[in-house]
Amino acid sequence: MPERDEAGEVTITPYRDGPLLVRGPVRLEDMHGREIAVNRETIALCRCGKSRIRPFCDGSHKLVRFRAPTGVERGRE
Amino acid sequence: MSGTPSARGEISALLLDRLAGPVGALPDPMLREPDEPLSDEDLHLSLYLCYELHYRGLPGVDERWEWEPSLLGLRRSLERRFETALREAIPPAPLEVGPEEIDLALRGIAEADQGRSLSKHLEREGSLDQFLEFVVHRSAYQLKEADPHSWALPRLSGRPKAALVEIQADEYGGGRADRVHAELFAVAMDALGLDRRYGAYLDHIPGVTLATVNLMSMFGLHRRLRGAIIGHLALFELTSSLPNGRYAAGLRRLGFGEPATIFFDEHVEADAVHENIAAVDLAGGLARDEPALASDILWGAHCLAALDRRWVDHVLDAWDAGQSSLRVPLSRAGAQEDPILA
Numbered sequence: 001m002p003e004r005d006e007a008g009e010v011t012i013t014p015y016r017d018g019p020l021l022v023r024g025p026v027r028l029e030d031m032h033g034r035e036i037a038v039n040r041e042t043i044a045l046c047r048c049g050k051s052r053i054r055p056f057c058d059g060s061h062k063l064v065r066f067r068a069p070t071g072v073e074r075g076r077e
Numbered sequence: 078m079s080g081t082p083s084a085r086g087e088i089s090a091l092l093l094d095r096l097a098g099p100v101g102a103l104p105d106p107m108l109r110e111p112d113e114p115l116s117d118e119d120l121h122l123s124l125y126l127c128y129e130l131h132y133r134g135l136p137g138v139d140e141r142w143e144w145e146p147s148l149l150g151l152r153r154s155l156e157r158r159f160e161t162a163l164r165e166a167i168p169p170a171p172l173e174v175g176p177e178e179i180d181l182a183l184r185g186i187a188e189a190d191q192g193r194s195l196s197k198h199l200e201r202e203g204s205l206d207q208f209l210e211f212v213v214h215r216s217a218y219q220l221k222e223a224d225p226h227s228w229a230l231p232r233l234s235g236r237p238k239a240a241l242v243e244i245q246a247d248e249y250g251g252g253r254a255d256r257v258h259a260e261l262f263a264v265a266m267d268a269l270g271l272d273r274r275y276g277a278y279l280d281h282i283p284g285v286t287l288a289t290v291n292l293m294s295m296f297g298l299h300r301r302l303r304g305a306i307i308g309h310l311a312l313f314e315l316t317s318s319l320p321n322g323r324y325a326a327g328l329r330r331l332g333f334g335e336p337a338t339i340f341f342d343e344h345v346e347a348d349a350v351h352e353n354i355a356a357v358d359l360a361g362g363l364a365r366d367e368p369a370l371a372s373d374i375l376w377g378a379h380c381l382a383a384l385d386r387r388w389v390d391h392v393l394d395a396w397d398a399g400q401s402s403l404r405v406p407l408s409r410a411g412a413q414e415d416p417i418l419a
Contacts, residue, residue: 015353015357016180016181017184018352018353019349019350019353021350021353021354039256039346040247040251040346040347041246041247041251042243042247042350042354043350044353052322053345053346056346057349058318058319058322058345058346058349059317059318059319059345059349059352060319062184062187062315062319063319
């Protein structure tokens with residue numbers, strides 16, 4: 001879990017082979033500006049593209065054996 | 078807990094008889110060695126009753142029984158039988174991975190289970206009666222969901238403590254009583270025409286199911302097993318979001334709507350968050366703080382996988398044979414009314 005230096009700061013953490021976890025006060029909205037309801041303090045956004053509740057993660061990355069590093073990717077084969 | 082359960086053998090008979098009376102020394106029972114300590118009916122009902130004194134208590138039972146030394150002595154004897162059998166069935170392995178790789182090791186445990194899937198059965202072809210049985214089994218834990226893992230909170234500090242709080246706050250509804258996961262389960266039971274009261278189905282629930290709950294209570298109540306309870310939670314979360322999506326789909330196939338499905342749908346989204354925090358920040362963080370616990374973390378996860386596998390096999394074997402998977406089948410009177418016609 002990232003250290004939070006300032007109150008109210010948002011952190012986004014890519015978890016290895018998994019989703020992006022978003023911590024902090026965020027507003028999620030679609031491209032038309034309509035709010036997407038957020039029901040919890042920490043949310044997981046789909047990173048593999050296979051979730052059936054996008055933009056949220058539903059664990060589908062495990063089924064498709066999605067692989068991605070937690071840090072920055074520097075190109076891949 | 079609603080109602081007093083029936084005894085399943087000498088130990089539970091002794092306990093139920095004495096707990097109804099004044100607090101005092103229990104006679105030293107002559108404990109037999111159960112043939113199957115991972116699912117024995119008398120052993121696991123007795124342990125479940127001992128542990129319930131630490132959760133919601135038992136109806137008509139003096140609350141001072143919780144710390145009666147002779148009862149704790151009996152509980153310790155039962156726990157020794159259970160833990161010894163666990164360590165024989167699932168030998169703790171020397172750890173070969175560092176704290177940075179605990180999440181990968183936990184994922185490996187989840188992927189290693191290639192047995193039959195209860196969630197796929199209930200999604201595709203399970204009957205309403207089978208779904209009701211499944212919910213009754215799960216009520217042994219789900220009506221106190223998250224509570225066994227909360228025992229670990231005062232035993233942690235720093236990063237793993239913050240991670241456990243982050244998960245548990247969500248389990249407990251983020252401050253909203255109507256979003257507490259145990260409450261969502263009770264709502265689902267209600268929608269399915271089942272009795273939502275805590276403990277209402279204890280007589281129906283077999284030892285093989287109670288063992289899965291006793292595992293959490295034993296891990297949670299013993300500080301020495303704090304690694305195991307954290308490993309248990311991490312694997313539980315890792316193996317939760319996909320099956321819960323299937324349970325919700327199965328309920329929709331059977332014609333149910335949101336009051337019945339909300340518990341399962343909520344767990345798809347919630348546990349997809351929790352599994353990352355539990356494996357990386359909680360389990361990995363604890364292994365970094367206390368490297369000696371890394372082996373216990375994975376052992377706790379292996380114990381969950383093994384007892385869950387026994388439970389799933391028991392349930393599917395019974396259904397394959399056209400029988401009830403419960404110790405006492407549900408009567409249709411047990412389901413208050415036909416939820417589809419209601």
